[in-house]
Ligand SMILES: [Zn+2]
């Protein structure tokens with residue numbers, strides 16, 4: 215039987231949103247309302263105003279930004295924060311950065327002794343979807359990635375780190391964790407501060423039952439989303455060992471697995487590709503779609519033992 219892979223197995227359209235961004239509540243330049251209006255004008259359905267939660271007032275706040283009053287029928291905010299704790303190498307302040315989406319508003323910042331593992335557990339137990347933010351931006355080591363691998367996800371694309379620091383990717387870190395057997399998902403985000411034109415460059419598309427914060431968080435915890443900088447994945451269909459990918463016009467459609475395992479289709483403005491996975495020796499695969507101007511979409515990893 216042909217099987218559509220999540221989130222493409224539902225009839226309703228996917229919701230578009232940004233999971234990582236900042237306002238004047240911490241070190242962003244715009245108010246929560248201004249940020250919300252900006253994204254709604256761009257056609258987004260939801261955002262997370264993940265202001266920094268830490269006691270250094272130069273960039274952070276000790277409280278979570280309460281954005282519930284901004285929610286409307288057709289646009290919602292997810293209570294969120296960028297969590298910090300001590301112990302990160304290669305960061306001038308020695309701070310870890312983890313994005314937590316779906317936090318209770320009374321969630322407390324880390325104390326001086328809390329480790330990154332403890333902080334991730336605490337955020338997960340509070341109900342949040344936790345992602346390793348911008349690993350490339352602050353030179354996350356492999357040991358550190360493994361230390362933080364109880365997070366749900368790795369940010370594989372961070373727009374502001376890409377355009378302001380020249381190091382906004384995270385796919386290498388994500389791949390290491392997949393090789394370690396960690397069943398992580400991916401996110402693409404803006405991490406917008408509105409200091410530059412750093413909004414609208416990276417987002418996720420979520421297959422959620424409805425447009426509420428709790429349904430969206432449940433869906434991303436289930437991996438019912440894909441990440442994008444402009445390319446679209448329209449469907450992923452498995453039939454036996456055959457994988458059918460349909461997408462926005464692309465010049466490269468790639469299936470990646472462990473080690474150097476990869477299959478690819480190359481062409482001009484392809485809107486689909488078929489792959490035979492019968493001799494694809496990898497416990498998981500993930501899809502990358504690249505358009506002619508470099509715009510990219512990343513599927514989450516699919517583990518074969520969960521598909522069959
Ligand atoms: Zn950060």
Ligand SMILES: [Zn+2]
Nearest residue numbers: 234235296405
């Ligand atoms: Zn941030």
